[in-house]
Amino acid sequence: xxxxxxxxxxxxxxxxxxxxxxxxxxxxxxxxxxxxxxxxxxxxxxxxxxxxxxxxxxxxxxxxxxxxxxxxxxxxxxxxxxxxxxxxxxxxxxxxxxxxxxxxxxxxxxxxxxxxxxxxxxxxxxxxxxxxxxxxxxxxxxxxxxxxxxx
Amino acid sequence: xxxxxxxxxxxxxxxxxxxxxxxxxxxxxxxxxxxxxxxxxxxxxxxxxxxxxxxxxxxxxxxxxxxxxxxxxxxxxxxxxxxxxxxxxxxxxxxxxxxxxxxxxxxxxxxxxxxxxxxxxxxxxxxxxxxxxxxxxxxxxxxxxxxxxxxxxxxxxxxxxxxxxxxxxxxxxxxxxxxxxxxxxxxxxxxxxxxxxxxxxxxxxxxxxxxxxxxxxxxxxxxxxxxxxxxxxxxxxxxxxxxxxxxxxxxxxxxxxxxxxxxxxxxxxxxxxxxxxxxxxxxxxxxxxxxxxxxxxxxxxxxxxxxxxxxxxxxxxxxxxxxxxxxxxxxxxxxxxxxxxxxxxxxxxxxxxxxxxxxxxxxxxxxxxxxxxxxxxxxxxxxxxxxxxxxxxxxxxxxxxxxxxxxxxxxxx
Numbered sequence: 272x273x274x275x276x277x278x279x280x281x282x283x284x285x286x287x288x289x290x291x292x293x294x295x296x297x298x299x300x301x302x303x304x305x306x307x308x309x310x311x312x313x314x315x316x317x318x319x320x321x322x323x324x325x326x327x328x329x330x331x332x333x334x335x336x337x338x339x340x341x342x343x344x345x346x347x348x349x350x351x352x353x354x355x356x357x358x359x360x361x362x363x364x365x366x367x368x369x370x371x372x373x374x375x376x377x378x379x380x381x382x383x384x385x386x387x388x389x390x391x392x393x394x395x396x397x398x399x400x401x402x403x404x405x406x407x408x409x410x411x412x413x414x415x416x417x418x419x420x421x422x
Numbered sequence: 423x424x425x426x427x428x429x430x431x432x433x434x435x436x437x438x439x440x441x442x443x444x445x446x447x448x449x450x451x452x453x454x455x456x457x458x459x460x461x462x463x464x465x466x467x468x469x470x471x472x473x474x475x476x477x478x479x480x481x482x483x484x485x486x487x488x489x490x491x492x493x494x495x496x497x498x499x500x501x502x503x504x505x506x507x508x509x510x511x512x513x514x515x516x517x518x519x520x521x522x523x524x525x526x527x528x529x530x531x532x533x534x535x536x537x538x539x540x541x542x543x544x545x546x547x548x549x550x551x552x553x554x555x556x557x558x559x560x561x562x563x564x565x566x567x568x569x570x571x572x573x574x575x576x577x578x579x580x581x582x583x584x585x586x587x588x589x590x591x592x593x594x595x596x597x598x599x600x601x602x603x604x605x606x607x608x609x610x611x612x613x614x615x616x617x618x619x620x621x622x623x624x625x626x627x628x629x630x631x632x633x634x635x636x637x638x639x640x641x642x643x644x645x646x647x648x649x650x651x652x653x654x655x656x657x658x659x660x661x662x663x664x665x666x667x668x669x670x671x672x673x674x675x676x677x678x679x680x681x682x683x684x685x686x687x688x689x690x691x692x693x694x695x696x697x698x699x700x701x702x703x704x705x706x707x708x709x710x711x712x713x714x715x716x717x718x719x720x721x722x723x724x725x726x727x728x729x730x731x732x733x734x735x736x737x738x739x740x741x742x743x744x745x746x747x748x749x750x751x752x753x754x755x756x757x758x759x760x761x762x763x764x765x766x767x768x769x770x771x772x773x774x775x776x777x778x779x780x781x782x783x784x785x786x787x788x789x790x791x792x793x794x795x796x797x798x799x800x801x802x803x804x805x806x807x808x809x810x811x812x813x814x815x816x817x818x819x820x821x822x823x824x825x826x827x828x829x830x831x832x833x834x835x
Contacts, residue, residue, distance in 0.1 A: 286545075288608025289591050293550065316608070329610040329767075330591035332550045344551070348512040349711055350669045350743055352757040386594050386765065388551055389515035391669035391741075392676045401553040 272298055274308065278315045285316055288326055292333055301337035301378070331385070339374045341419055343367075344385035344398040351387075351395040359395045360384070362409045366416050379420065424680065424688040427655065429663050430639045431679045433524045439558055442565040445526040451571055453642035457534040458579045465538040466492055469641065471649035473661050477516075478506055478597075478634030479709065479739045480815075481727045484641075487631060490621035491539040494629035502630040503536045503544035504606065504620075505638055508590050508597040510549055511710035512761065513741030516665035517635035519677050521548070521555035524639075525562035529585070531638035533571065534645055536583045539631050544585035547602055550592055560587055594765040598814050599632040600624075601767075612769045613814030636665060656682035660726030664740050668694045671701050671746035687721040689742055701746030705831065709738020711758045712819035714826035715751070734829045736822060751835055755827065756784045762820050773817035776808035780820055798828050798835055 277294050281287040295308045304327055313323045327333045345363060347356045364370060367380050374381040390396040393405025404415055428434065437444035445451070457465055470485030491501065505528065509517040520528060532544050548556055563585060566572045574582045588606055590596050596605045600614040603625050624630025640662065644652050653661040660682040666689055669675045673695030680693070686706055690696070697703055705715050714735040723733055730737050745754065763777040780801055787797045805821040812818055827835055 285608035286588065286606055289550075289589055289605065293589055293591065322609075325610050326608065330550075330593055332592035347757075348761055349707070349754060349757045350513050353670060353743070353745065353749060353754055385551065386510055386592065386761070387512040387514070389509055389518045391513050391515060391667060391743075394669060394675075398551060 274298075274311050278311060283315055283317065285318070288312070288316065288323075289330070291315070292323075292327055292330075296333060300340075302339070302342055302381070303334040303337050305335075331383075337374070337378070338381040339379050341379060341399050342381050342383060344383050344388070346386075346388045346390070346394070346396045346398075347384045348387035350391040354394045356395040358409070359397070359407050359412065362412045363397075363416075366413055380416070424684050424692055426678055426693075427663055427681050428679045429643050429655075430520060430527070430636060430665060431524070431677075432643075433527065434519070435523070437524070439523050439525055440561055442526060442562070442569060445524070449646075450526055450642075451530055453645040454530045454533045454571065455577045457645045458537055458577045458581055462492060462538045462540060465534060465645065468649045469538075469644060472644045472652045473649075473659075474637065474640060474644065474652070475660065475727060476634055477636035477640070477664065477740070479511060479712070481737065484633065484637050487621065487633070488535065488538055490619070491629050491631040494622050496628050498628065500543075500628050501539055501541040502625045502628055503532060503539060503541040503585075504599075504602065504625060504630055504632045505532055505544065505546040505585075505635060506597065506599060506602055506632050507546050507548040507552070507555065507635050508602055509552070509635070509739075510594045510597050511712060511739045511741060512758075513667060513669050513707070513710045513713075513743045514739040515667050516677055516740060518552055518555055519665065520635050520639050521552070522558050525555075525559045526566065527639045527642060528559070528635055529562055529566050529571070531641040532585060533576065533583060534641050535631060535633060535638055536585075537581055539629075541631070542582050542584070544583070545606060545625070546585060546587050547590060547596070547606055548587060549590040549596075556587060556589065563587070593767075594761075595767050595814065595816055598816070601814060602632065603630065610767070612767055613816075615813060657724055657726045657729070659728045660737075664725070664737070666693070666725075666740045666742050668742045668744065670744035671698045671749070672696065672744045673698055682726045683724040685722050685724060686716070686742070689725070690721075690744055694742075694744065697744070697746060701748060703744065704747040704749060705745045705751065707743040707745065707754070707823070708741070709736045709822075710741040710743075711761050712815065712822055713738045713741065713743075714822050715830060716826065717830045719830075734826055751827065751831055752784060752788050755823065756781070756788060758823055759784055759820065762816065766816060770812040770814075770817055772808045772811040776804055776812075776817070777820065779804055780824075798824070798832060802828050 474484040475481045596611040620630040768774040809818040
């Protein structure tokens with residue numbers, strides 16, 4: 272969809288700032304906000320570039336660099352951590368051959384950490400795009416990643 | 423044996439959350455219809471009488487908060503209602519359960535609250551990662567509007583009220599009401615100096631009531647059955663039910679709506695199904711990261727706002743994290759302190775520097791095994807200073823778990 276088409280779905284009210292950032296990011300095949308997006312939002316909401324950059328860089332869900340098709344958010348907050356998220360994150364790094372914050376060369380996966388996902392009864396947990404995966408172990412991770420690769 | 427008493431979760435699993443007809447058949451929207459025939463002050467009086475306290479963590483009187491917002495005046499005559507659905511306290515997932523399984527109950531609670539304070543517009547601020555909650559609530563709002571429960575002339579009255587969802591984007595701090603308002607206004611999530619509180623000057627500078635999902639979802643029942651009925655549940659100072667979310671080393675982690683006054687022993691051994699694989703109980707973290715550790719001496723204390731305070735503990739959001747004897751308290755503490763370090767927004771220097779200092783201190787302890795009592799006391803002193811010099815609850819939080827460790831685990835830490 273064209274940027275202007277997305278912007279026009281929102282009234283030019285600052286209360287729509289986060290909603291617009293989400294919408295433009297979701298519309299980008301590389302799951303990020305580029306300079307044109309930031310500029311378009313600043314013009315649309317009649318505010319400064321620095322304001323929009325400030326907001327986009329504050330919130331962890333927004334990215335200013337290109338990401339993969341699948342964004343993996345591994346929970347590392349206290350409950351998951353206690354139940355073994357450290358080894359889950361290690362396994363993800365091993366399987367994907369990337370560090371946290373990086374994207375695989377084929378632009379398929381980006382690995383990120385997240386605050387508590389509110390799924391503590393099935394910890395350790397991760398989220399891939401909108402999907403939740405719980406009670407994780409090394410085997411499960413291999414299968415999940417393999418399945419997504421073959422999709 | 424203690425049992426669940428589902429009030430907020432009354433419809434859980436019994437209705438199709440996507441069907442407004444199901445909700446109506448289960449008695450839904452009757453309380454809103456009833457409330458709109460009352461004077462707004464009558465609703466507020468009833469909620470004050472119910473002694474309902476905020477279910478988001480802080481535990482402030484819901485009725486008083488409404489009264490302050492009701493009484494606040496602005497030349498424009500406008501006010502806002504904001505539902506805080508930015509659930510992010512580690513170990514807590516009660517609001518998600520409500521929104522995913524009975525979204526109309528929240529909407530009904532908001533209609534009543536909006537009418538009581540005199541607001542025409544409401545926002546539900548949901549954390550960006552709660553996709554399913556957003557989807558369920560958006561459908562429920564659309565359906566409620568189509569049936570005339572939102573919009574103008576609701577239930578044939580002159581009351582005009584509507585609501586919209588706004589998304590967060592990954593910030594724990596935005597769960598704090600004034601920071602949430604900043605975020606709603608399209609800014610970085612930095613806390614504001616208070617007072618003024620939102621009741622006086624909130625969203626767009628207008629009087630604003632900010633209530634948690636569970637709190638708002640309790641209101642239809644109070645209107646339907648009355649404050650007298652409600653105060654018979656729970657304990658004298660903490661009436662009603664609370665949704666507890668149990669996680670960690672128990673056999674049945676999950677969510678349970680139980681009358682306040684339930685003990686930790688019941689929560690762990692009856693509802694939680696006991697300790698996992700014969701592990702021994704070491705400690706319980708109540709209330710999430712901004713919560714408190716307790717040991718087995720607190721197992722029989724009734725869970726309530728004041729009864730836990732006497733034990734140096736907090737009820738908070740109702741998160742109950744159970745730790746077996748195989749867990750390392752310094753490691754869990756490290757995880758909590760790293761969480762605060764990551765989520766500190768950096769506006770207040772004592773919090774920005776202090777949260778990093780605390781992580782350095784715990785790391786030093788874990789790698790070098792620094793003299794125990796010395797370390798814990800130093801950390802408490804650091805956290806105490808932060809608490810006194812920070813604007814918002816984040817800077818005031820690390821002191822909670824640290825002081826409780828000092829109280830209960832000074833020997834073993």
